[in-house]
Amino acid sequence: MKAGLQHWQHCQPCNQEDEVAREKHKKEKEAEKKRRQKEKLKLKKEEERAEKVRQQEHEALEAALRAAKVKCAQCDQGMLKQAFEVLGQNFCSTGCVQKFRAAGK
Structure with a gap:
């Protein structure tokens, strides 16, 4: 203890x-x-x-x-940079150019 x-x-x-x-x-x-x-x-x-x-x-x-003053002829989105000019129209991308041509045919 x-x-x-x-x-x-x-x-x-x-x-x-x-x-x-x-x-x-x-x-x-x-x-x-x-x-x-x-x-x-x-x-x-x-x-x-x-x-x-x-x-x-x-x-x-x-x-x-x-x-923006310049708008795409296909999607009507304004463009801040140089646009693609095809057939006297301005486009934001080659995709819009193709869609525009396809819609015109």
Whole structure:
């Protein structure tokens, strides 16, 4: 019995050290979890900003195409770049030229 008490008294500081180590590990784990959540939120916000920029660029391009002076003779889509000119008509692609020729026959 005496040996058991002495062992318990001897291990009490060990148990306290273990408890301190467990608490430290728990705090480190919580800090890591918070850091990961913060980084995940930051990435999500960056993705949302990038998506918003892409959407604005797309809308600007669509508006420019609607306002373009030169339109395709087949699909009536506005053209910002050099058009294909065939038979005095402007086309946006060779596909539209083929469709126009097929419709004319």
